[in-house]
Amino acid sequence: MTWLKRHILEKTLQCDRLFFICYHKQKLKTYTRYRTNMVFELRQDLKLSQQLIMTPQLQQAIKLLQLSRIELIETIQEELVENPALEELISEPEETPAKTDSEVPEKDIHLDTNEFPKETDWENYIEEFNTPGRMNFDPEQKSAPQYEAFVSKKDNLKDDLLWQFKMLSPTDMEEKIGSLIIGNLNEDGYLKTSLESIAIDIDADIDMVEDVLVNKLQKLDPPGICARTLSECLLIQVETLGIKDSELRDIIKFHLKDLGHNRIKNIAKAFDITTDLVIDYVNIIKSLEPKPGRQFFNETPNYITPDIYIFKEKGEFIIVLNDDGMPNLHINPYYKKAVQESRGIDTNTKSYLKERMRSASSLIKSIHQRQKTIYRVTESILKQQKAFFEKGLQYLKPMILNDIAEDLELHTSTISRVTTNKYVFTPQGIFELKFFFNSSIAKKNGDSIASVSVHDKIKKIIEEENPKKPLSDERISQMLKAQGIDIARRTVAKYRETMKILPSSKRKQY
Secondary structure (H helix, E strand, C coil), rough: CCHHHHHHHHHHHHHHHHHHHHHHHHHHHHHHHHHCCCCCCCCCCCCCCCCCCCCHHHHHHHHCCCHHHHHHHHHHHHHHCCCCCCCEECCCCCCCCCCCCCCCCHHHHHHHHHHHCCCCCCCCHHHHHCCCCCCCCCCCCCCCCCCCCCCCCCCCCCCCCCCCHHHCCHHHHHHHHHHHHHECCCCEEECCCCCHHHHHHHHHHHHHHHHHHHHHHHHCCCCCEEECCHHHHHHHHHHCCCCCCCHHHHHHHHEEEEEEECCHHHHHHHHHHHHHHHHHHHHHHHHCCCCCHHHHCCCCCCCCCCCCEEECCCEEEEEEEEECCCCCCCEEEHHHHHHHCCCCCCHHHHHHHHHHHHHHHHHHHHHHHHHHHHHHHHHHHHHHHHHHHHHHHCCCCCEEEEHHHHHHHHCHHHHHHHHHHCEEEEEEEEHHHHHHCCCEECCCCCCHHHHHHHHHHHHHHHHCCCCEEECCCHHHHHHHCHHHHHHHHHHHHHHHHHHCCCCCHHHCCC
8 A cells, every 4th residue: 555545545535533522522512512401391281081899798708709618607706896876686587487589578588788878889789799690598407517527636646655654663864864865756666866966965874865765665555656767667556466476577777668669579579478478467567656646646636517508409509608607697776776866975986886887887787798709609510510510520620710710791800709718518529629620631522521530430440450460640641542532641640649659560460
């Protein structure tokens, strides 16, 4: 490149650089002038928009709708304590025959809605709760089962062991060791704390701690108590039974894992004995108690009281709401009269009483609508699952929440709240309302079947199988496909595990 060309290129670059600087300086001046002339001001604008707001009455209705029956009664009792305008009417129910749809007055549901204050406006109440529904109430409750538990208090495992241990007249140190060991037992009766830590806690000799455990505590009743492992628990029970067979003891010591996987042939090969003898040993082990503390488990059973009953009489199904134990609510007439006459009541007291009466009437109305909604949902389920109520689980149809929501013209969330923690008594048993909502599995003819019905079919197939040749998941899948149910092997395995049924390798009986 000659010096002339280089000189021209340098001049050109200088001109471009100068143009770039001038251009941006001009932009900066323009922006600065704009910021200088800009004025900040406060201004009010009127904007019209629609917004969904939940009223306190609606919030209360939604809260009551999703409560279980026991929770509802507790909520009512709390409101009775807090609200002086709300009162429970104590009266004996009259023996009246069942009424038809048009004859059922509101008092049959133990709700005195005629005593609402005139100030309460229910016209804007949630629309989906205002749809009337037919309701049947039977004071005799037909032949409804009574769930009464007369359970005596069980002995406590630790107290029982301490009593037995003290009957052995231990020394002061032995009693201290024994009390600490018994205090560290879990619900199954196993000692999960190391002997070293127990010895350190009470400053005792480790040999003495082990001697108290093995020679005294493990001799107590029930057999196998105070064991540290499952193997030790079973060995204690074998010793208590007076069985001296060394092969049985060795199987318990070294082959419990093989027993858990039903590897009978592996055990027979390891001891060079016949499978029949191993099966005899297995039967002995099965008769032992792996959790000796189970009989002292003090958990109280929870009995289900249905929220609604479905009976079949003369070929027709009857729905009966369970109002047993439900307080008969009404507004205190004394306060109502006092507010109406306004005699000797100051403005603040009158305002307070009006607010309390409004709250009471809102609660009564919400309970009333809750009962009606539960009834209507149950009635819709009965209509769509009538074959199940008549014939059993095999005839349960696939159904989702939206099916009931469309039938009743309610929101899906409302159906979900109604069916949560609500139970129904039927000719086929007691079920949660959510039980009737399940996924579908396609059939070869284009129809569908409920997944719960497939569960039942798998269970029956396994119950009828040959215990010596149990069916594999693949074989069960083929049998279901032969019945027109298109289901994969992994789905069969998932359903089987849900029902807590062992695989074929562990179900095999020799």
